[in-house]
Amino acid sequence: MTRIAVDLLGEGLPFGPLLEALPTALDADPRLVLILVSPAEGVREELARLGISAGERVLLRSATHTVAGGPAALRQVRSRRDAGVRVAARLAREGDADAMVSVAPVESVVAAAQFTHGLLPGATRAVLAAIIGRQDAGVVLCDAGSATGVTADELAQSALLGSAYAALRFAVEAPRVGLVAPRKALLDPARRLADELLRSLDLNYAGPCTVESVLARPESAGQDRAAAGWSSVAGSDRRLEVAVTDGYTGDVVLSTIRGVSSWERRGSAGGTDAGLDPAWGTLEDPDVRGGTIVLGVDGIAVHAEHTRGGSVDAGAGGLLAALRVASLAVRGDLVPRTRAAMATLVARRRALAGLAG
Structure with missing residues (x-):
């Protein structure tokens, strides 16, 4: 049970x-x-x-x-x-x-x-992970709003934790990780250092990527990969499963998704077609941040959105999504997976400090 x-x-x-x-x-x-x-x-x-x-x-x-x-x-x-x-x-x-x-x-x-x-050994802060995009082609967004400000080491923590979660959530062996930035020319110092650190870790790291490439939805096979949800990194052979950013940017991305999706539904209700997929958003309901999970802690904690004035369907849908995520995390041994991921970063820190073992 x-x-x-x-x-x-x-x-x-x-x-x-x-x-x-x-x-x-x-x-x-x-x-x-x-x-x-x-x-x-x-x-x-x-x-x-x-x-x-x-x-x-x-x-x-x-x-x-x-x-x-x-x-x-x-x-x-x-x-x-x-x-x-x-x-x-x-x-x-x-x-x-x-x-x-x-x-x-x-x-x-x-x-x-x-x-x-409490935090897992090696973690310095908790990280929020949310699923964005379609259910059949979702992306784990880390950090999805737990805190503002970020260091290169914390971006690496998000990448390792998000990769462990994506491997369980999407049943993939080596999730592809991208570092979200406006564009390569605008990488800030923290992201430049994080890019170097991520390349040194045992990750399937694709390099910097844009929010546009993360959010783009899959289309017909004949369309361009970058417009179909594939990583914009040169040489990419499949889409991203993990997008890493700071909590401020992640929360803005989620707010944008909910706002655009809400606008699209209002347009559809009025007989217009905005050209957006109704499933484009977080989990099944773009208005509900259901199933946002806290990573980096020694336990399983999931948030289900419950907003003022929300519909019965939205509230119930958010709770259902959160229960599914919690059950998957328990049965998939997510905490041991994330503990092992953090051990990778601890070993890298020791190596950088010139310590043995």
Whole structure:
């Protein structure tokens, strides 16, 4: 069985619509056990309405505090032991759950994962990874918004962690990694150093790439590779599976995807054709950053977007996506994979420092 602790409190938005996803999740995966972290009141009644009784596959745990996003996230996560995101993280750390999923603001999920689970040996910060692009040709975006500012070593961490995740997610042996930059002529000092470091690591590194080449969707076989989602690096023989950047740029990329996809759907609803694929976005729903996973921590933590004014379908879809990602990470031994990836970087650091072994 795969046990996932699900924080439904988040920042205090109504959780009723999220419960609509539970019958689908439980029916689709008979090995799934959900530990719902929620207020004491109203949950059993909502579950009963959906035909779910708390028991063997749906367990309840109480939490009393919510958390806010933004700059206050880390302080609130540390000070509110009974916050939903902290309770879910603690259940995973203490072995009562195999992973955690939370609808708290993404920065709160990152803070709880790093504070509760701790970083993997060799990691200096947590990294967010999101899937962008079509489901049949997705790209792991690292960092997808965990922090601003970046060093060459942190870009290398993102590349190694993202490669380990992409290998599991896309079932490829050697994911192709690109370093996102405006263009080669505009590489900043951190990216220039990162480019050198990435070439020295055991990675299938393709070199610098543009956001345009990462986001371009596959078209018919007769079209140009660069316009069809292939790496723009000379000599590339297949598309990228991992795009590495800083958290600020990654968050802008995700916001752009959601905005353009929302515009495209409004255009389609009005009878116009913007020429964009409705599946172009993060996971199945471009409005939901469902399934954004925290890498570099000694545990599995996944964020499911739960926005104010979001539709029932969007909220439920985000939670379903996050549950699928968490289950895959547990069953695919993602933490040991990422631990081994970080060991590669530790060995490289020692070599650069002139240390043996």
